[in-house]
Amino acid sequence: MTSVLICCDKFKGSATSAAVSKALGQGLENAGHTVFISPLADGGDGTLDAFDSLGYLRESAQVRGSNGEIIEAQYALKDDTAVIEIARACGLDLASPEGTTPTSEFARNAGSWGVGDLILAALDQGARRIIIGLGGSVTTDAGCGMAQALGVEFLRADGSEITDIKDMGSVHDIRGDQVDPRISHTEFIVASDVRNPLCGPDGAAMIYGPQKGLNTQDVAEVDQMIYHFSQVVQQALGKDNVSTTPGAGAAGGLGFMAIALLAAEMQSGVDMILNETGGDAMLDRADLVITGEGRIDEQTLSGKAPAGIAQRARSRNIPVVAVCGQNQLDSDSAGQLFEAIYSLADFEADISECIRHPLPILTRIGAEIARRHLLTE
Incomplete structure (x- = not known):
């Protein structure tokens, strides 16, 4: 047979x-x-569906969407492993359900806070291993919003805190003493088949920014903004060359912050699914x-x-x-x-x-x- x-x-x-x-x-x-x-699945939309057949149960959480408003998003949980599909918190389809391209203003202010909110929700339910599927995001914030949700503070030169994504280029230092201590005791895996670096001609803004609403001027400015942002983050965290790691540009740079802040292991979506x-x-x-x-x-x-x-x-x-x-x-x-x-x-x-x-x-x-x-x- x-x-x-x-x-x-x-x-x-x-x-x-x-x-x-x-x-x-x-x-x-x-x-x-x-x-x-x-x-x-490749780490994008459909990742949770792929885990349904493996005995994972859906959980719901109140999180911030890409515009900062509260929405309900699902993640999957089995034993101490959670699976997060970032598009359910800051997805392009959520921001533009009719398929239209978001406005430039929206694109420059879109944040990934909801991904951090989902991580905290999963930790509250006992997760100590979290798989994050990167794909389908509307953000190009290099994971700034996610980091803020987890307790990181981004500071200007005068010590004031940056809260708006559009002001990321003013970051001078970061403060991490309020980061949830469970983060350092949790295993993170990020799944994506995107291999782009964070910045430059093949980076998150240049390649994927236009479909998220960034115009030609925006693309150049956002690329410079997240480059500066990444240099400050890398220096503060004692991490070198994370921004040039293949996959750092995935999901508008969430790949970068997952590696830098969460010490996440980067896997292709196929490898992750077959391994699991x-x-x-x-x-x-x-x-x-x-x-x-x-x-x-x-x-x-x-x-x-x-x-x-x-x-x-x-x-x-x-x-x-x-x-x-x-x-x-x-x-x-x-x-x-x-x-x-x-x-x-x-x-x-x-x-x-x-x-x-x-x-x-x-x-x-x-x-x-x-x-x-x-x-x-």
């Missing part, structure tokens, strides 16, 4: 990772094959791996979750098939990682039907994969 590992990311706006995998698995099991399912779920052990038992996401394109090949699992499988000489809503890769590019790519659009011409009711189509695709790629005893 052939064993298949299904490790799919969410089809955003259409189906969760777990639902996609279950539907595919039904088609394969009907054909007589053994199916293992491991959830997949035992996905590597499942890989060792698989004859075929199926992965995918809503849209497969050139970005998929640049370190996104399906590419990560495909690379691990291929290093073990396990063939990999991809499934998606829409495939925008040519055959040569696709062949770098995948034996074949199956898209919902290949099986259902009505795109709206693919979006509204993807699961029956995915079951059909599972059966087709079994027919084409697996031997039936």
Whole structure:
């Protein structure tokens, strides 16, 4: 009997990772094959959904949103491990639910306080190990807001405290004697597939600022502001070169502050998920791996979750098939990682039907994969 590992990311706006995998698995099991399912996420939205299948329970907390107003946000908890998806506190989708780009004023003042609030809520519930999924933020504050929520004070040269994100460039020193003492006794893991540094041409403001509402002038000014801010923070904390660490620019620079203040370990989203779920052990038992996401394109090949699992499988000489809503890769590019790519659009011409009711189509695709790629005893 052939064993298949299904490790799919969410089809955003259409189906969760777990639902996609279950539907595919039904088609394969009907054909007589053994199916293992491991959830997949890249540290962005969908990370909590991936942990639901692992026995984590959702907890709710009152936190500050990116504009400072109180909102309710969820995190996940199991035993002494908590999982935080930062987009639930300071996400772009929360700030702009209709998909419009935030204003310049909003973007320059957006803060990550809610992430710190979620950390404190998790600590209050007994968490001593916290996984933070970085992705989908509306902020470019280098984690200033998160640090403030945890007790750090940022001071001007005259000793007055900075409270507004837009004034970060005036920071002269920091005071950390009010930082929650539980922080130093907690293990932090940050998960992101973004490898950008904090500042410069490949930094948080330059690359991601425009989609968050920063205009051309803002981008240059914010980049300089967070560069100055990072130098003061690094000197005060006795940390060198954190701002240039790959991933420091993730989530508007939250990666930087997580490393500098929380002494967090940076992992790729794929590595984090596979480590937590035992996905590597499942890989060792698989004859075929199926992965995918809503849209497969050139970005998929640049370190996104399906590419990560495909690379691990291929290093073990396990063939990999991809499934998606829409495939925008040519055959040569696709062949770098995948034996074949199956898209919902290949099986259902009505795109709206693919979006509204993807699961029956995915079951059909599972059966087709079994027919084409697996031997039936």
